[in-house]
Amino acid sequence: MKNKYSIFSLIKNAFSQHENWKQAWGNPEPKKEYEAVIVGGGGHGLATAYYLAKKHNMKNIAVLEKGWIGGGNTGRNTTIIRSNYLWDASAGLYDHALKIWENLSQELNYNIMFSQRGVMNLAHNLQDVRDLKRRTHANRLNGIDAVWLDTKQVKEFCPIINISQDIRYPVLGGTLQRRAGTARHDAVAWGYARGADAMGVDIIQNCEVKGIKRNGYQVEGLETTKGFIKTKKIGVVAAGHSSVIANMAGLKLPLESKPLQALVSEPVKPIIDTVVMSNAVHAYVSQSDKGELVIGAGTDAYISYTQRGSHDVVEGTLKAILELYPIFSRMKMLRQWGGIVDICPDASPIISKTNIKGLYFNCGWGTGGFKATPGSGDLFAHTIANDEPHKLNAAFNLNRFVSGDLVDEHGAAAVAH
């Protein structure tokens, strides 16, 4: 890898006032033809290109990004990583990702600031307690670490939580996955971009796809704002805009795109050293390394591509946060933003072939795709390279909406959307 990052390169560059660092990835113009083209330069798309080049020896590939690397949902999420999903198929998928996360900084030679600070999911009513205990058992049967904590143990693990039983939704306990945590979201995109670029992948920014050319049931190329690009394989990883790309190919997907909001507070000294999520009151919070509280809100309840979000959604989330953490009552919120998420009817993703040869979709991650980034890229690369799904993503095919074999994580999600 060119320009390997290490303590020695840091010292060496210090002598030249850090003015001679090379660009981490290039800025090429598109070639006429590629072996495969990935549409979408977010974390999932870049990871797909990285693993296509690394594990499947496909070097003549391009990633097309309509904006800039890390400017979409990759840079807009709340950076939470966990794998404590209920169903076997989901547990396999998300834990595959978590295992890659654990060595990703070393593999990419890029500090993605992966921090296994634990993720705690709270229960606020009897049904929550039953559901979360069931999930704990299911996780352990799948080899995923999970423990049940009673109210006192919740307080010990995160002392600022209000465990008064007099509040509207009292804390009755919670689950803890200690291997879960957070990572620096845009560093993940940058690390994969740098790694893919070093293996010869063309990362083409400011290049929007305008059409998909097909000959019967075989793709032939893409119309883009930078001209026509010929290719036999197209992997679409366009998140909230997946349906827009699908419509270009004459396909319909079982997706609805909605704005999902997050917000951060002014930075303060370390106060919360884990991630706490609560489904019943819809609030989740962690603290970034800069000291900001990172708070995730819900989705707007209607289709929109506006990348904003409604004020009432934020208001509801902050009400819940204040009841659970009265200590935050005088904190000021610094920034708020929205990202467009593509939600499947069963709240599980689609990593799948389509009935058009050479057209593959990796979409439907909805409100929780960041955690799966490395695993998603790895499995999607396998699917594209072999024209067959890997056994870990076989259940996440598009055909499940016809067969009825859904992976229903809606009721099992950490927070409902």
Place this chain on the structure above:
Amino acid sequence: MFIINCPYCGERDQIEFSCGGEAHIVRPKQPTELSDDEWAEYLFMRKNIKGVQFERWNHAHGCRKWFNMVRDTSNDKIHAVYKMGEKPPVI
């Protein structure tokens, strides 16, 4: 977040309404005759348009009546509101 002109109640805040998704999807007349593909198409597949979209809304915290709306999903601008059973306007 926007203001919706309910055809029965007039202008109200969007928070009073709930969205029922894509409009004019007709329930199959002969469900028993349907193939799995046709069921999937009816139940799950959506246009999910970025741009002008026809959709159903319910004034959940108001008159509780359903109606249709034409809205641009790329900027949340509402082009038309019309009652159930009325002919969709040409936009």
